[in-house]
Amino acid sequence: MRMEPKSKLVATASFGEGRGGCIVNESKKDRLSNLPDEIVHHILSSSLKTPILDIEDLTMFSCVSKRCRQLVLSNPTLCFDGFQRTRISTCSKRSKLMNSFDRLLACRGDCKLQVFDVSWNSHYSWTTPCFCEDNKFRVFTWIYNVLVRYKVETLHVFIEHGLLDDDHILPAFPSYIFHCDSLRSLKVDVNCMIQAPSFAFSSNLRSLVLTSVTIVDEEFFKWISCCCKFIEDLCLDSVYGPNNVTIESSSLELFHFKCAANGRICHLHISGEKLKEIAVDWSFNPYRKISFGILAPNLKRYRWTGNLINHPNLGNLVSLEEAEIRLKPKLDGWDNVLEILCRLRGVKVFLLTEEVTKTSGFNMRHWKLQDPALFNQLKEFTIELWGEPNGIELARYILEHAQNLEKMVIVHLPQHSHVKRELSKSKTISNAKLFFSTYT
Incomplete structure (x- = not known):
């Protein structure tokens, strides 16, 4: 089910405006009423990366109706995250948010809780990040309580600074x-x-x-x-x-x-x-x-x-089956590079940066002196070329001698258009599909 943005979700819940809180529009049936509890729980929950609703939003939503309140309290995922900077700019504002969360935990009763995600950003006192002792104590008290009382299965703790x-x-x-x-x-x-x-x-x-x-x-x-x-x-x-x-x-x-x-x-x-x-x-x-x-x-x-x-x-x-090598060898480190390539001889999908190959100094004649079975199992090969001839020679060798090669991707700098011209000559020998891409 596609997630609704926060403003749209509030609209579907028929929030009214007024100092007394939320007013239910009885004349219109909101879209949440016909949804199963587990679907609404999914909507109310956080993706654990981009929270949809923060504590204040959940509090407002819980005022819409008795069912909405029960849905908030029975949600198996609970996230303390997603606050605007203005709401946590001082210790006193943070304490108010924490008080709201304390009440939410107290009202849950024995409703099952599977996921608890707590994220807290330190505010700054002048230039020093502040995570007050009271805040620290309360955050870890929450963690202790949800672990002991609810037997939580998933716990995420992020504290900035x-x-x-x-x-x-x-x-x-x-x-x-x-x-x-x-x-x-x-x-x-x-x-x-x-x-x-x-x-x-x-x-x-x-x-x-x-x-x-x-x-x-x-x-x-x-x-x-x-x-x-x-x-x-x-x-x-x-x-x-x-x-x-x-x-x-x-x-x-x-x-x-x-x-x-x-x-x-x-x-x-x-x-x-x-x-x-x-x-x-x-x-x-x-x-x-x-x-x-x-x-x-x-x-x-x-x-x-x-x-x-x-x-x-x-x-x-x-x-x-798959290998990605992005190493930075010394200029005289080719023997170690070749040792690694020999260990990876059975790989089918391979990505290699030119930083690895430029230490070799090998041309096509030298590559032909290597073990002919080195790249026999290779089916997909990607190499990043920065204009060094060594990488081009390796790409040519693989294109012409890797018997099972099906696809080769060449990533090069925009100014090195000659790479495409040079490797296209070897393409006539191979049955592999050849793709070129430029760095952005």
Whole structure:
């Protein structure tokens, strides 16, 4: 069902104007009356990215009728988000909003709550972001209450500018959240420290997304490996962490990792027999000792962005189908590039940036000296060309020798129109469809 914009939704609810609140137009049947409860719940809910109604709107809607009030209170998705800046510009205005939300929680009774999304933007006291102790206490009290009382399955916590206290020290994220038996999905986007929960508690988490957090030590990753027996998705986005990140999971299917700028992480090792997708975005000081290892025999999709690592241990990628390589190798790093290409020889869909190929210095004659089976399984190939001849030579070689190639996409700069002319000559040898696209 298509979502109505906020102004249209208010109109369909037949809101009247007046100091007393909302007036129901009894002479006209509004469109919400004939809809099942679950459809109205969907309309009232947030998409968890772009909230449709904030607390004030929900309060107004609940005044339309008894059914509207019950629909608001029984909605299994509850979002504290989407406030205009003027409504949260001072601590006193924020307290009023929080009081309204306290009353909403108190009136819900035992109605089931599955999703709780709380988003809070710090306001500024002069030039310093302010997240008052009272606000901080109340937000985490809500979280504790909904976890204990309603057994929430999905929890998203976003706090802009973080939780810095008066001494500008990052506080610890409450560990009781990780101990909740009902929780299946947890997203945390808060500038805070995360310590390893107690190993005495197992977790039922299926999905864990941590953004802009500081992980104190390696024990947290040991906790994931030992206590999260059902976890399927793990995303570490712009995280600060210890030197070593090692995760071994028998249930993990998707792993995304992005190291924070100037992060301390030097060693990343991930293993799991059910892993199907891995995405790594890792830029680091090239003079540091770095190690990277993957043990994922059933991996299907692999995306690698950042610095090239010398002799990465990629394991046996016999099931790999799609690969995207956006690395920045050193000028003398072709041997490592070729080693990676050999590991990816069975891939069917491949994207490669010219930053990878320009280190080779290879022309067509050199490419022909490589293993002829290197690109035999390739069906779709995309390469980004910035005018360097090395990338053009590789594209020509693949176009002429990849026996199963069905499609090739060439992305180039507008001023490099010669790329199309040069590769069109090789097109006469191949049965693959050739597409050209320019950077915008």
